[in-house]
Amino acid sequence: MLPAGVLVCGGPEVITRHFALLCALQPVRVEADGMVCAPRSAPEAAGPALAACPLPWRALSEVPAWPDPPAAMVAGWYRRSPAHAAAPEGVRELIQTPGEGFGPADHATTAMCLEQLEHLPAADAVDVGCGSGLLCQAWVALGRGRVLACDLDGRAVDQTARSLAAAGREDRVTMRRGPVAALRAEELGGRVLLANVPLPAHESLLSRIGRPPRAVVLSGLRPGQAAAVVVAYRALGLEIVAEDERGGFRAVSMVAA
Numbered sequence: 001m002l003p004a005g006v007l008v009c010g011g012p013e014v015i016t017r018h019f020a021l022l023c024a025l026q027p028v029r030v031e032a033d034g035m036v037c038a039p040r041s042a043p044e045a046a047g048p049a050l051a052a053c054p055l056p057w058r059a060l061s062e063v064p065a066w067p068d069p070p071a072a073m074v075a076g077w078y079r080r081s082p083a084h085a086a087a088p089e090g091v092r093e094l095i096q097t098p099g100e101g102f103g104p105a106d107h108a109t110t111a112m113c114l115e116q117l118e119h120l121p122a123a124d125a126v127d128v129g130c131g132s133g134l135l136c137q138a139w140v141a142l143g144r145g146r147v148l149a150c151d152l153d154g155r156a157v158d159q160t161a162r163s164l165a166a167a168g169r170e171d172r173v174t175m176r177r178g179p180v181a182a183l184r185a186e187e188l189g190g191r192v193l194l195a196n197v198p199l200p201a202h203e204s205l206l207s208r209i210g211r212p213p214r215a216v217v218l219s220g221l222r223p224g225q226a227a228a229v230v231v232a233y234r235a236l237g238l239e240i241v242a243e244d245e246r247g248g249f250r251a252v253s254m255v256a257a
């Protein structure tokens with residue numbers, strides 16, 4: 001039976017070194033002799049992680065409060081709730097509050113987009129269909145520029161806003177509830193478009209573009225849907241710099257030549 005509370009023993013340096021494996025144990029705080037975790041809050045991830053734990057650990061009689069949503073390492077980011085332990089020095093983190101916006105970070109489309117951000121140039125961005133807001137938060141955390149984030153789902157806008165505030169990054173993002181069709185051409189030209197949306201939203205976005213964007217990351221597309229969207233951005237002068245396929249979806253990044 002998975003213990004409710006666990007202390008993973010080790011000093012800060014050793015905890016940091018193994019953090020990518022340890023975060024599945026759901027760390028809630030770091031103490032002088034190790035890291036306190038609440039593994040039962042995410043048993044599917046924490047069970048295997050405890051079995052493979054590279055450091056000594058002991059069960060605690062104390063039951064830590066359950067952090068929610070569960071933390072995970074995704075695309076090199078520690079995605080955590082506000083109730084989890086903060087990332088150790090040198091580990092990049094994204095904060096996700098509880099909510100109903102799309103975007104459990106381990107969804108294949110979100111993960112592929114996060115991975116491909118490194119291929120995109122710095123510029124102000126538009127997070128088209130922001131869901132729970134992980135892409136706009138990552139863009140700001142990387143110091144790439146400001147973001148206009150929109151979604152037609154009010155629950156997504158609310159979760160993105162709360163998550164950005166919890167991360168202290170809300171001042172770099174303008175939130176808007178509304179459809180892609182309400183974006184104006186001048187809001188898209190020269191920007192980086194973070195567009196993990198279904199095909200109809202991509203088509204709507206393309207119909208709004210006047211001056212070409214600086215770059216795009218495109219996902220939410222099935223493999224058979226992506227080619228036509230890529231052709232449309234090629235016609236705007238963008239070239240592919242990264243592409244991937246996972247979980248039945250495609251992700252493509254393109255940059256103005």
Ligand SMILES: C[S@@+](CC[C@H](N)C(=O)[O-])C[C@H]1O[C@@H](n2cnc3c(N)ncnc32)[C@H](O)[C@@H]1O
Pocket residue numbers: 101102103104109110113128129130131132133134135150151152153156178179180181196197198200201204220
């Ligand atoms: C696949 S989710 C991606 C969420 C987030 N960007 C991510 O990568 O985790 C797509 C999001 O786009 C939103 N969406 C879909 N069609 C839209 C449209 N026409 N206008 C605005 N938002 C839309 C959905 O509400 C959903 O939150």
